[in-house]
Amino acid sequence: MLGRGGLASTRHAAAERGGVAMSARLGDVTVEVAVRRRERVRVLDDVTLDLPAGAMTALVGESGCGKSMVAATLCGLLSPGSGVTGRLCLGDDTFLGDEICGRDPRWRALRGRRVGLVPQSAATSFTPVRTLGSQLDEVIAGLDGAREAVELCREVHLDPDALQLYPHELSGGMAQRAAIAAALAGDPEILVADEPTSALDPDLAAAIWSLLVDTARRGAAVLVITHDMDTLRRAEECDSVAVMRAGRIVEHRAAADLESSDDEYVAAFFEPVS
Numbered sequence: 001m002l003g004r005g006g007l008a009s010t011r012h013a014a015a016e017r018g019g020v021a022m023s024a025r026l027g028d029v030t031v032e033v034a035v036r037r038r039e040r041v042r043v044l045d046d047v048t049l050d051l052p053a054g055a056m057t058a059l060v061g062e063s064g065c066g067k068s069m070v071a072a073t074l075c076g077l078l079s080p081g082s083g084v085t086g087r088l089c090l091g092d093d094t095f096l097g098d099e100i101c102g103r104d105p106r107w108r109a110l111r112g113r114r115v116g117l118v119p120q121s122a123a124t125s126f127t128p129v130r131t132l133g134s135q136l137d138e139v140i141a142g143l144d145g146a147r148e149a150v151e152l153c154r155e156v157h158l159d160p161d162a163l164q165l166y167p168h169e170l171s172g173g174m175a176q177r178a179a180i181a182a183a184l185a186g187d188p189e190i191l192v193a194d195e196p197t198s199a200l201d202p203d204l205a206a207a208i209w210s211l212l213v214d215t216a217r218r219g220a221a222v223l224v225i226t227h228d229m230d231t232l233r234r235a236e237e238c239d240s241v242a243v244m245r246a247g248r249i250v251e252h253r254a255a256a257d258l259e260s261s262d263d264e265y266v267a268a269f270f271e272p273v274s
């Protein structure tokens, strides 16, 4: 049974913030990251992506196509020195061009509280020298979270005994669930999860997908970046899937429509594995 504590609290948080659930939109966003002095590489190319409140969106694409860059852009975590054009709307806040990078002061009130990230490298998102419990407590206190660490653990199907452990004592799957717990601590209205089930067995992966779908159904805009096409196929409640290639979104539609796409690259993602 999935924890329901966050259900009420996300609605409550949204109500306190004005009653309007937040959606996110990337509009014509191009990102170039600095690789050497005076040299930049284009990693996102004119990306437009709508993440409506209350909807679960998946983002798929070949390795290196820019999925994690979309996550970093949505969370204001692009590296300093990146060149950005376009527009990012997070609820009523609009960021233009380089404001998207993350140094704009408005990001401080947004990160964690309104926009949450489950990073791809879950294990390294915790410091190795402190227990998971002390780190989760700190995140909850910093974000004025409504739920305690034990409650968050139960919500993500992690045994609360794990709170006593140091990060190196967690399995990959435990670290992944701990990172999801940390991302949920501030009840964000926009949740970006980068490969949240890559280290989980199929049953746990399905449970985490249900949790993410629930998070969307209670009003959050949820983006899940994934290679886990089996779980994605079973997640019937996923509202739409965006497919990326070489820094661009090539299609964004309901999963059922993408299966019959004329684009071979897109259709290949949805072919059943024999």
Ligand SMILES: Nc1ncnc2c1ncn2[C@@H]1O[C@H](COP(=O)(O)OP(=O)(O)OP(=O)(O)O)[C@@H](O)[C@H]1O
Residues within 6 Å of the ligand: 033, 034, 035, 041, 043, 061, 062, 063, 064, 065, 066, 067, 068, 069, 070, 079, 120
């Ligand atoms: N800091 C950086 N400096 C230079 N290039 C980078 C940097 N970070 C990412 N890239 C490049 O940006 C492109 C997109 O990377 P990204 O991590 O977003 O891909 P991805 O689709 O998430 O891949 P994967 O599925 O393997 O995680 C890649 O070509 C990568 O090499």
